[in-house]
Amino acid sequence: MAKIIFKIAAATLGATIVAFKRSPKPAARLIHRLFDKPLTITDQLAYEQAQQKVTVIQNTPYQTTYERNVFDLYYPTDTTNPVAVLFWVHGGGYVGGDKTDVTEFATRIAADTNIAVVAMNYSFAPKSIYPGQLHQLDDVVHFFMKNKADYPMLNMANLYFGGDSAGAQIAFQYVTVQTNPDYHIGFSQTVLPKTIKGAISYCGPLDLKQMVDDQSDSFFLKFFVKTVAWSLIGKKDWQSSPQLSEASLVHHVTADFPTAFISDGNAFSFPKQGMAMVEKLEELGVEVDRLFFQESEKEIPHEYQFDYATDEAKRCYEQTVAFLNRN
Numbered sequence: 001m002a003k004i005i006f007k008i009a010a011a012t013l014g015a016t017i018v019a020f021k022r023s024p025k026p027a028a029r030l031i032h033r034l035f036d037k038p039l040t041i042t043d044q045l046a047y048e049q050a051q052q053k054v055t056v057i058q059n060t061p062y063q064t065t066y067e068r069n070v071f072d073l074y075y076p077t078d079t080t081n082p083v084a085v086l087f088w089v090h091g092g093g094y095v096g097g098d099k100t101d102v103t104e105f106a107t108r109i110a111a112d113t114n115i116a117v118v119a120m121n122y123s124f125a126p127k128s129i130y131p132g133q134l135h136q137l138d139d140v141v142h143f144f145m146k147n148k149a150d151y152p153m154l155n156m157a158n159l160y161f162g163g164d165s166a167g168a169q170i171a172f173q174y175v176t177v178q179t180n181p182d183y184h185i186g187f188s189q190t191v192l193p194k195t196i197k198g199a200i201s202y203c204g205p206l207d208l209k210q211m212v213d214d215q216s217d218s219f220f221l222k223f224f225v226k227t228v229a230w231s232l233i234g235k236k237d238w239q240s241s242p243q244l245s246e247a248s249l250v251h252h253v254t255a256d257f258p259t260a261f262i263s264d265g266n267a268f269s270f271p272k273q274g275m276a277m278v279e280k281l282e283e284l285g286v287e288v289d290r291l292f293f294q295e296s297e298k299e300i301p302h303e304y305q306f307d308y309a310t311d312e313a314k315r316c317y318e319q320t321v322a323f324l325n326r327n
Contacts, residue, residue, distance in 0.1 A: 047104050100119075
């Protein structure tokens with residue numbers, strides 16, 4: 001009996017290994033589950049105070065050929081004039097996450113900056129490969145451009161783009177498309193560069209080519225990077241893919257990129273990629289606000305920004321508010 005059980009277990013393990021080698025889907029499903037978590041409010045008092053000042057319209061569909069095509073809109077309730085709009089793209093390694101992950105952040109930003117926040121959903125890799133998610137952000141922007149009369153509270157000539165983790169890469173790539181006319185990746189500019197007032201990256205992989213030479217000792221980080229890159233690019237040999245170079249934004253931004261706020265932690269994240277973008281933008285003469293923790297002995301993890309019970313997240317939020325209010 002024991003031999004039979006062992007043979008079955010061995011066969012199952014073998015089949016699992018083969019499945020993981022043939023397709024990114026099994027591993028992507030595992031990573032997806034890591035991001036499939038209930039909404040957690042980390043500063044209840046601040047959130048409840050912000051709620052009193054903000055109107056939320058949930059799950060509005062936008063026209064696209066992709067799945068998960070809904071967004072939530074947060075805007076200051078008592079505004080008398082049209083307000084600026086921050087389009088926010090959630091994280092999740094391109095294979096998971098949800099717009100509701102930024103509920104606390106979006107509510108507080110709308111209350112504290114008098115800026116509306118559009119938190120969008122998008123289709124996951126590997127079902128939707130690059131640049132599908134980028135097209136969906138463009139579709140959301142098109143939706144608001146087309147339906148301005150339905151949203152008189154929004155000033156579509158005063159825009160910000162931002163995101164966390166994978167969402168930051170998507171947002172920054174979208175801004176790069178709008179501000180670099182020589183950056184041809186399959187669709188035209190939608191937004192006038194002068195209307196983009198700023199860009200925000202929370203823990204974004206902004207220089208994806210760095211992952212090819214990554215020497216991390218973390219098995220999980222290597223597993224994560226391989227799965228995400230294979231899922232997103234759609235090729236097992238993603239390291240040599242031209243799409244990887246195309247999505248490595250440090251090599252495509254120009255002096256017309258808007259002022260930016262870039263932050264990252266120091267553990268299991270992408271601080272080197274974030275700093276590479278900071279250095280490139282400053283080299284081009286673009287104003288950049290930054291918040292990194294290279295000198296800190298404390299581990300500041302990926303997506304640290306949304307845990308408002310920590311001093312680091314509070315500091316990041318304060319800098320974000322100051323950045324938005326200044327620009």
